[in-house]
Amino acid sequence: MSSENTPAIGGSAERRRKRRAGFLTIGSRRINGQRVPIDVRRHSVRLPGLPPELAGMTIAFAADFHFSYIHPAGRIRAAVDRMMELKADIILLGGDYLTRARHSFDAVISELSLLDAPRGVYAVPGNHDYESGVNDLGEAIAHTHIVDLTNRGMRFDAGCGEAAAPSDSRCLWLGGLDDLWYGRPDHKAAVKGAPAGSVRLLLCHNPDTVDLLPPGAADLILAGHTHGWQVYIPGLSRAFIPKQKARYRHGFYHTHAGRMYVTSGIGHSHVPVRYRCSSEIVLLELS
Numbered sequence: 001m002s003s004e005n006t007p008a009i010g011g012s013a014e015r016r017r018k019r020r021a022g023f024l025t026i027g028s029r030r031i032n033g034q035r036v037p038i039d040v041r042r043h044s045v046r047l048p049g050l051p052p053e054l055a056g057m058t059i060a061f062a063a064d065f066h067f068s069y070i071h072p073a074g075r076i077r078a079a080v081d082r083m084m085e086l087k088a089d090i091i092l093l094g095g096d097y098l099t100r101a102r103h104s105f106d107a108v109i110s111e112l113s114l115l116d117a118p119r120g121v122y123a124v125p126g127n128h129d130y131e132s133g134v135n136d137l138g139e140a141i142a143h144t145h146i147v148d149l150t151n152r153g154m155r156f157d158a159g160c161g162e163a164a165a166p167s168d169s170r171c172l173w174l175g176g177l178d179d180l181w182y183g184r185p186d187h188k189a190a191v192k193g194a195p196a197g198s199v200r201l202l203l204c205h206n207p208d209t210v211d212l213l214p215p216g217a218a219d220l221i222l223a224g225h226t227h228g229w230q231v232y233i234p235g236l237s238r239a240f241i242p243k244q245k246a247r248y249r250h251g252f253y254h255t256h257a258g259r260m261y262v263t264s265g266i267g268h269s270h271v272p273v274r275y276r277c278s279s280e281i282v283l284l285e286l287s
């Protein structure tokens, strides 16, 4: 598995350009006037026990879209287009689709419903979705092909679809959890029906959700919420980050519940600034 902050696609020239620009982004534009890019970070993830037929399966993961007047539909569409270019087998959405604002879930979900993948698109809610009316989110999603994975799970086997012989334990299990702050994350419900020997992947919004999980609950946990702290100055940023967001920032972590990847997300919740912490889409290749 790659380590934290694996370079994004774009190579060394891109990295040099970013260093020169200081990574500072404000609103929807770089300080030098260029459009803010959404980086794609690719990671190979080895999952012992993964059925060989599922090796090579790809998962595109993004969170924290934060549709709002500072992060309008055009930026959501840009993220959607970028995700679709990756042609992933599965697409996972990690919550905070809407910032508490005068916008509706219908608008952002209609953009996200353009996402499509052979093995499906799955979503869990974040804290901002609760603050904006999570029932409206559920209703908006219910009118699309996006699967609400809140406190439920499903198995993936060779071939397309989720159906398989129940006795076959060799499968990938994908479970989703409710938001930690406002919802009721239920791990038991998320893995209900998971065969004992299955490889388990859990999707949640808040990385602190791991505190609710038993040891070894998952082979991989995917979370967002932190925005990578948006402004990252090593040795300094930590002093200004609220305690609730200070434990995890961005990248891979080893936790008692399993390995976890925390994405820096797509949008912004309050101040539309990023420094040394770009918006990202994560592409995981399982092996």
Ligand SMILES: [Fe+2]
Pocket: 064, 066, 096, 126, 128, 225, 226, 227, 265, 269
């Ligand atoms: Fe967020």
